[in-house]
Amino acid sequence: MKGHVLQNRFVLISGCSGGGKSTLLAELRGRGYPVVEEPGRRIIADELASGGCALPWIDPVAFLRRALDVALKDMAMAMAHSGWVFFDRGLVDAASALEALTGEPVLRPICSDHRYHARVFVTPPWPEMYVNDAERRHDFEAATAEYQRLMQTLPMLGYDVISLPKTPPRERADFVLATLGGGVASID
Numbered sequence: 001m002k003g004h005v006l007q008n009r010f011v012l013i014s015g016c017s018g019g020g021k022s023t024l025l026a027e028l029r030g031r032g033y034p035v036v037e038e039p040g041r042r043i044i045a046d047e048l049a050s051g052g053c054a055l056p057w058i059d060p061v062a063f064l065r066r067a068l069d070v071a072l073k074d075m076a077m078a079m080a081h082s083g084w085v086f087f088d089r090g091l092v093d094a095a096s097a098l099e100a101l102t103g104e105p106v107l108r109p110i111c112s113d114h115r116y117h118a119r120v121f122v123t124p125p126w127p128e129m130y131v132n133d134a135e136r137r138h139d140f141e142a143a144t145a146e147y148q149r150l151m152q153t154l155p156m157l158g159y160d161v162i163s164l165p166k167t168p169p170r171e172r173a174d175f176v177l178a179t180l181g182g183g184v185a186s187i188d
Helices: 002-007 021-030 039-050 060-078 091-102 107-113 140-156 169-180
Strands: 010-015 085-088 119-123 160-163
Touching: 010 021, 010 091, 010 140, 010 169, 021 085, 021 169, 039 060, 039 091, 060 085, 060 091, 091 107, 091 140, 119 140, 119 169, 140 160
Parallel strands: 010 085, 010 119, 119 160
Antiparallel strands: none
8 A cells, every 4th residue: 555655646647659748758857857768668779779579560569568567667666756756658558558469458457556646647649749750650540549548548547637738848847737736746
């Protein structure tokens, strides 16, 4: 139970790929809040650098299993911080994708034991902003399907899903902090 109380300050930013999550998190980092980078992008960078195969376009199951492991380690390491900690994707994203891909019932067991703050912020599909890069090779249609899966999954897990407005990063960060109650959890 103690872990659940501590994790209430772990804020998940999820939603549609290319919707501005990383830009929002950079703004929050600039304000002094700890930010945990997206597990998937870190894994892809490592795999590309080492010639590995745990990539979503080569071996998506290995990629997602590794993303689960990284997300669990991220949550454990975030315990060192005393205030809000913002996560760029995380455990729910990886577990829901793995379960959708394989049918393996991993979502509820893992996500009930490792919870984020009750309010999860999601980036809606934003086609005007969506771009591909070396790490994001899927198209906007696939990104939208991922978003729709998460919009079903998050409430099913008991999260209050809050859609982020399509506004500049500074305004989005103000919205997130105001929705969380401002400075309720202090920054480190």
